[in-house]
Amino acid sequence: MHYWSPSLDVDHEFEKLVNRMHPPRVTVDHITDKKSTLIKVDSANKRGSLLEVVQVLTDMNLLIKRAYISSDGGWFMDVFHVTDHNGKKLSEDNVADRIQQSLGPRGCSFRSLRGSVGVKYASESTTIELTGRDRPGLLSEVFAVLADLKCNVVAAEIWTHNSRMASIVYITDDETGHPIDDPDRLSKIKQLLFYILKGDLDMQGAQTAVSVESTHTQRRLHQLMYADRDYDLSDGTSGTRNGLVTVENCAEKGYTLVNVRCTDRPKLLFDTVCTLTDMQYVVFHATIIAEGAEAFQEFYIRHTDGCPISSEAERQRVIHCLEAAIKRRVSEGLRLELCGEDRLGLLSDVTRIFRENGLSVTRAEVTTRGSKAVNTFYVMDSSGSQVKSETIEAVRNAMLVETETMLNVKEEETFRKSKVSGQESGGGFSLGNLFRNRSEKFLYNLGLIRSCSEVA
Template sequence: MHYWSPSLDVDHEFEKLVHRMHPPRVTVDHITDKKSTLIKVDSANKRGSLLEVVQVLTDLNLFIKRAYISSDGGWFMDVFHVIDQYGNKLSEDFNVADRIQQSLGPRGCSFRSLRGSVGVQYASENTTIELTGRDRPGLLSEVFAVLTDLKCNVVASEIWTHNSRMASIVYITDDETGLPIEDPDRLAKIKQLLLYVLKGDLDRRGAQTAVSVGSTHTQRRLHQLMYADRDYDTDEYDIVSEGTSSHKPVVTVENCVEKGYTVVNLRCTDRPKLLFDTVCTLTDMQYVVFHATIIAEGHEAFQEFYIRHTDGCPISSEAERQRVIHCLEAAVKRRVSKGLRLELCGEDRVGLLSDVTRIFRENGLSVTRAEVTTRGSTAVNAFYVIDASGDQVKSETIEAVRTAIGETVLKVNEDEMSTFSKSPRRQTGGFSLGNLFRNRSERFLYNLGLIRSCSEVA
């Protein structure tokens, strides 16, 4: 139950007054640094300001090479050294200042509205489905098969897997009208069948589904879903390796007693959107970043945060310290793409994703991450796949998938494929792991009444 608090309304009105009196100021400097563009942000401080600025830079596909952050007291002052996705300084006509000012202004997406919403990239033209549960081979195929059978067209989707957990946001429309699905009975049926698929036989931690008509910042919400699902935990049922120790992020957490802060240091392999991922996690854990230094030049990234809990206190126990370490490690790993990248580009149609993921499953491939988008009438999809048995993906498997899908629409990174193909081929008999997954999934969907049996088809 939610209780109205007069102090919250007063604080919110005061915050809006401060922003009207002192609007955010963003300056873009192309001269000082020869290799990067400096973006300086000065604004009245509010909770979530850092996340909003980093989110804008990330959405613009900008790489943050260095950053110096200070938000102690009532003022927020940041300096970001950024380059574009091609490694160049920004052109002078690149309008990043207005985007940041809008995000920090009264019309921006504040931290309060963000936590309770589902929404920024796909607005009210779609119905949003959120899924969390235990990952398993063939799960994605079953999810898309259910949606296809329920006459839902998948407009876009993003799927993350980590530590044997799966989180996904799927944007759908009615395949006949192209409009959002709003009928309560139909939405209830969609939720019920998807929840049945997610639970399967192994989900000891529970599965969740949610449906809404609205919009969300997809990757922001995925972080929230995986954090809420405690993907940072490990237990005896987790059988998926998280990689070697050489690629594991190094996180240290210590208290700075004389200043009243907790100092968090993170060192790991650099990659796009790393700062966004770590700031999301600290925000979700109810910590405020007062000062930070970010260096991401070369192959490694270093991040140092001076934080306090929202109640103003530093970390006070060993259990809390360990939790911060595990959650930041998870934040770094969630987006790391395990597996071979397959790009699918072709004419969009209802059931396309169901067919493609079924072909993956039939060939013994498991999807670890996926990005699904629709541009006009064209489907532009990327899947990261691994061999469901734990072996590396073989070139003959990819050729079989390509033949089934169509060579003209499936692209494979040839350099990456040559690396995957070097492992020795395992001898197999009549047993087919792909058939095992297919038969299990087909029996499962048959029990739901979503497909006919083989004898009926014949």
């Protein structure tokens, strides 16, 4: 799936040397901002630094309310205003140590495994990657095959977008509880799942991969959906319901300016930075504001060859890919949470009940905590209509009888849409007019904030 070359090994060893000589310096400031904790990261600059830092903060379940990024030259400087999930300042005293350990020479480099950013180790299970055309009942068939093959699903995450599906499933052998590494058995698993994904109509586009290597789940899901071209829009239009992206060149400085404006949600910055990195763009400066119902992101980028965007086709591709990244994690449908004793075939039974009651899964997160299975599903009526209350009641009763699991319906937190000047027009906008307080002016003078008016 991924291949190494001698040059990659040399580059990786050189990166480790630079990291040891100039390790990232992380400082945490609880005083300057009354509402959030400031996390400042200084380090030697290398490609992927921004994504590495954002991923660490995201994995710590921190909300990034503001960020100022500068990486021109050989040094990388970030300032993040973060809170916990309750919107409160951080109370832990070891935050700086935890971040520094993740980013330091003993942490995972963004090219340390499989060419992925910030790899998480999953050495206690076998990883299955699936991509293909989404259809009603697909997950039920996948989990039924795994149950028949005596594979216990210990964790999984499934995304759907634009009629495509990508999932990463972590399995163990049901008898031993160990990862499955027998080549013949892995080949059989891969072959049967491929038949499921291919179906009767989708003769192309289905992909399966089974390995004992490690991956960062959500990072890899972005890569899978991007490779599957989920950003292609069948009607040729640019979606604006969940996000608005504008791209324009700032000729004087040789950058391309990318503005993202959409409803705020957790992990939004991680999603957009992942996409820019996968598309081989480098973020030189950025300003992020996500303190209300909407989020504003301003990036100054160049391609890894040092050039800004040079064609209309490339500009449109960046817009479509960023909009897809925004929408992949937007959960359409009703959120259902299930908790019960874990066992072989539980997910097969749960998804079968969904299918029998005419529900389609649009997104899912499966975890195992000790002997308990804690699963979250986002479901819609197979016809695309709102799920009826009597359907939910029928599913809840079936879950209790057949799986002995409790089903809870959770109301998703909705953000009030704020009116932004020029929102309905397709023209560009700049965050420069939003920055007024002293600290921001100070950061601007240091070069940590670059407004559009400066480079236009």
